[in-house]
Amino acid sequence: MTKETERFPARAFQRALLDWFARERRDLPWRKDRDPYKVWVSEVMLQQTRVETVIPYFEQFIEQFPTLEALADAEEDEVLKAWEGLGYYSRVRNLHAAVKEVKERYGGKVPDDPDEFSKLKGVGPYTVGAVLSLAYGVPEPAVDGNVMRVLSRLFLVTDDIAKTSTRKRFEQMIREIMAYEHPGAFNEALIELGALVCTPRRPSCLLCPVQTYCRAFAEGVAEELPVKTKKTAVKQVPLAVAVLADEEGRVLIRKRDSSGLLANLWEFPSCETADADGKKTLEQTVGEQYGLQAELTEAIASLEHAFSHLVWKLTVFPGRLISSQSVKEPLRLVSEDELEAHAFPVSQQRVWREYKKWAGQMRRPD
Numbered sequence: 001m002t003k004e005t006e007r008f009p010a011r012a013f014q015r016a017l018l019d020w021f022a023r024e025r026r027d028l029p030w031r032k033d034r035d036p037y038k039v040w041v042s043e044v045m046l047q048q049t050r051v052e053t054v055i056p057y058f059e060q061f062i063e064q065f066p067t068l069e070a071l072a073d074a075e076e077d078e079v080l081k082a083w084e085g086l087g088y089y090s091r092v093r094n095l096h097a098a099v100k101e102v103k104e105r106y107g108g109k110v111p112d113d114p115d116e117f118s119k120l121k122g123v124g125p126y127t128v129g130a131v132l133s134l135a136y137g138v139p140e141p142a143v144d145g146n147v148m149r150v151l152s153r154l155f156l157v158t159d160d161i162a163k164t165s166t167r168k169r170f171e172q173m174i175r176e177i178m179a180y181e182h183p184g185a186f187n188e189a190l191i192e193l194g195a196l197v198c199t200p201r202r203p204s205c206l207l208c209p210v211q212t213y214c215r216a217f218a219e220g221v222a223e224e225l226p227v228k229t230k231k232t233a234v235k236q237v238p239l240a241v242a243v244l245a246d247e248e249g250r251v252l253i254r255k256r257d258s259s260g261l262l263a264n265l266w267e268f269p270s271c272e273t274a275d276a277d278g279k280k281t282l283e284q285t286v287g288e289q290y291g292l293q294a295e296l297t298e299a300i301a302s303l304e305h306a307f308s309h310l311v312w313k314l315t316v317f318p319g320r321l322i323s324s325q326s327v328k329e330p331l332r333l334v335s336e337d338e339l340e341a342h343a344f345p346v347s348q349q350r351v352w353r354e355y356k357k358w359a360g361q362m363r364r365p366d
């Protein structure tokens, strides 16, 4: 038993939390049934992404891949396209690899054993706890950012939540206070409390169902918790991006490498350059890297796109592809309709929208 939970009235706390959850739980599409595959998809989508954003993606994804087998049998391009815009694409690549393994090794049934499930690609401690407790009622803790915030406040924990040792400590605390007869509802209720009431800023302590048990509230320090070390400064990367069309109006796109950031997604050719005149460097890059001749016009837009560890500062140059004979993989020349069928990350969708806006203005009669 940890010292925080020693004299904690766990039963009364569970009752207050679960009663509140039964009354206030949001009606979300992945809560309609507890199919392990659907719970898994929703949990992967919800990592780093807001509930409101996830809802339409989840519904569309499940319509397209209604079963684990359907997802396992799908082509990677199709799966990436369904994920387009959600970001953090390694999540879906891992999910895809993992469901293939479940199909082959476990006959399509998501394993309910924490050790077996945690060996699958991309399945970390949080996913194990969330999926197994919600779908199978396995009493495993599901400690995400919401839960760490709630527990930091409830038990006045001042350890840095960015550390793995702190997460492990919270997992141990959950094992000590969990409602073992309802592990799924207990985990989900804590997450929901963090999302709706015990929010990062201005928690609604006066409406909180577990206020009586909260040490941070008693001490008046709720807003000072949790403690989290600041991230190091993010790197800024200036990129010049070319949207090149040939005489038939087909556009040049490129498939990214099969590993690393945004692996296997499509983009417009680009180069990293801090030059004021990125245009010249970009024309040279297209020539040297792909053996193609391009003629670019002046820049039409500047965009910023932030990842967790870096920021792309994109400058968009439209232009003409002079000769398209030597276009080969990883490049493709596609019509506008074909382009829409490829999976692009959000930054590149924004580039495409700027290009279309510009092209529309160019075509407009005076």
Ligand code: SF4
Binding pocket: 150, 153, 154, 197, 198, 199, 203, 204, 205, 206, 208, 209, 210, 211, 214, 215, 216, 217, 222
């Ligand atoms: Fe969070 Fe306030 Fe409730 Fe404590 S009382 S758990 S700080 S909302």
